[in-house]
Amino acid sequence: xxxxxxxxxxxxxxxxxxxxxxxxxxxxxxxxxxxxxxxxxxxxxxxxxxxxxxxxxxxxxxxxxxxxxxxxxxxxxxxxxxxxxxxxxxxxxxxxxxxxxxxxxxxxxxxxxxxxxxxxxxxxxxxxxxxxxxxxxxxxxxxxxxxxxxxxxxxxxxxxxxxxxxxxxxxxxxxxxxxxxxxxxxxxxxxxxxxxxxxxxxxxxxxxxxxxxxxxxxxxxxxxxxxx
Amino acid sequence: xxxxxxxxxxxxxxxxxxxxxxxxxxxxxxxxxxxxxxxxxxxxxxxxxxxxxxxxxxxxxxxxxxxxxxxxxxxxxxxxxxxxxxxxxxxxxxxxxxxxxxxxxxxxxxxxxxxxxxxxxxxxxxxxxxxxxxxxxxxxxxxxxxxxxxxxxxxxxxxxxxxxxxxxxxxxxxxxxxxxxxxxxxxxxxxxxxxxxxxxxxxxxxxxxxxxxxxxxxxxxxxxxxxx
Numbered sequence: 081x082x083x084x085x086x087x088x089x090x091x092x093x094x095x096x097x098x099x100x101x102x103x104x105x106x107x108x109x110x111x112x113x114x115x116x117x118x119x120x121x122x123x124x125x126x127x128x129x130x131x132x133x134x135x136x137x138x139x140x141x142x143x144x145x146x147x148x149x150x151x152x153x154x155x156x157x158x159x160x161x162x163x164x165x166x167x168x169x170x171x172x173x174x175x176x177x178x179x180x181x182x183x184x185x186x187x188x189x190x191x192x193x194x195x196x197x198x199x200x201x202x203x204x205x206x207x208x209x210x211x212x213x214x215x216x217x218x219x220x221x222x223x224x225x226x227x228x229x230x231x232x233x234x235x236x237x238x239x240x241x242x243x244x245x246x247x248x249x250x251x252x253x254x255x256x257x258x259x260x261x262x263x264x265x266x267x268x269x270x271x272x273x274x275x276x277x278x279x280x281x282x283x284x285x286x287x288x289x290x291x292x293x294x295x296x297x298x299x300x301x302x303x304x305x306x307x308x
Numbered sequence: 309x310x311x312x313x314x315x316x317x318x319x320x321x322x323x324x325x326x327x328x329x330x331x332x333x334x335x336x337x338x339x340x341x342x343x344x345x346x347x348x349x350x351x352x353x354x355x356x357x358x359x360x361x362x363x364x365x366x367x368x369x370x371x372x373x374x375x376x377x378x379x380x381x382x383x384x385x386x387x388x389x390x391x392x393x394x395x396x397x398x399x400x401x402x403x404x405x406x407x408x409x410x411x412x413x414x415x416x417x418x419x420x421x422x423x424x425x426x427x428x429x430x431x432x433x434x435x436x437x438x439x440x441x442x443x444x445x446x447x448x449x450x451x452x453x454x455x456x457x458x459x460x461x462x463x464x465x466x467x468x469x470x471x472x473x474x475x476x477x478x479x480x481x482x483x484x485x486x487x488x489x490x491x492x493x494x495x496x497x498x499x500x501x502x503x504x505x506x507x508x509x510x511x512x513x514x515x516x517x518x519x520x521x522x523x524x525x526x527x528x529x530x531x532x533x534x535x536x
Contacts, residue, residue: 085316085317085354085355085356087317087357088313089317089398126313128313129313129314129315130389130396131389132387132388132389133385133398156382157361157382157385157400159317159360159361160360161357161359161360168357170317305533305535
């Protein structure tokens with residue numbers, strides 16, 4: 081066991097955004113400090129000595145991107161020696177899924193720029209951040225199969241196809257639509273209203289849906305079991 | 309962002325053991341250093357500057373308990389300020405499920421004793437280790453619903469009831485036995501042999517079962533979906 085230890089402790093945030101138009105994206109900052117100066121990276125930084133890990137990741141996210149999120153979930157701790165060229169540093173990573181429109185982006189402190197990048201069009205990334213995003217995406221894909229998502233991402237009332245789109249965007253694959261609808265309705269976290277959606281094309285207008293808040297949060301705790 | 313940082317980085321291991329006789333247990337050491345001297349705790353310790361997190365937890369486990377395990381999975385990182393009375397210390401925790409009989413226990417370095425404790429009869433524990441064990445147990449319960457377990461824990465051939473027992477011990481609740489058998493057989497990771505089990509009581513002897521190795525490891529990767 082080492083008597084002295086020289087390891088830095090950092091946190092990084094993988095914030096996923098979803099809109100039905102843009103699909104799934106990731107919030108990145110452009111570093112204005114070395115190493116990897118001018119390279120895109122995840123928002124994050126060192127933990128304060130008296131600061132909880134959750135507070136640290138929220139603070140760094142706020143400082144570097146202007147984004148305030150207090151419901152990030154811990155993902156994984158990356159600690160391979162050599163992942164930071166300066167010195168040994170481990171990163172406790174967090175992730176979350178939000179609606180990008182509600183946030184105003186503002187780069188500051190260690191960031192010279194901040195932007196949402198489509199998950200399929202990520203730029204070159206600093207450190208092992210590409211690996212971290214990949215791990216977060218894998219976790220998110222598995223998470224939406226055991227917890228309902230969408231409440232904070234979709235409008236209050238929406239056509240059923242919007243929920244399908246969300247699931248397909250996160251899973252990055254087609255789903256069995258008939259089976260999907262049957263299962264969702266059986267879980268009971270969604271309700272069909274009698275309102276019709278506004279017609280855009282020539283199709284028959286379907287009813288709008290809304291989340292059953294109580295059931296939704298109950299199933300988030302209890303877990304669901306989607307086999308899509 | 310703090311210019312200087314004074315946070316220690318530790319790893320701790322939650323090693324679960326399972327036998328059909330004893331049920332689910334946890335491997336603990338008795339600390340022979342302060343703080344919490346003579347109190348039971350999880351095996352673990354500080355990470356070396358050039359050591360991966362996985363190597364650190366394996367080394368600490370080996371040093372303090374004599375147990376060699378190279379397939380522990382990362383659980384969660386605990387980092388609340390104040391969790392260690394000496395100084396700020398975060399712990400990256402790992403967990404695994406093994407067959408206790410194959411290990412010879414040997415306490416050394418920071419441990420004066422080592423033993424398996426039934427999960428329902430845990431002693432007073434140092435630091436936040438009770439919380440860590442509880443989180444590991446929750447994770448294990450959820451894990452066995454999406455990955456088959458048992459290959460390393462049961463005999464090569466066993467009565468079906470042994471698998472039921474294992475699942476009930478880990479989940480800590482009864483299961484719907486008919487439904488369980490139907491699902492297990494449908495997944496295909498278990499095969500019925502034509503050999504009968506040796507009779508202990510007056511019951512009708514059932515056939516013995518064995519794991520289909522190929523299917524078992526395929527389903528470990530691919531995931532299953534048990535609703536028990």
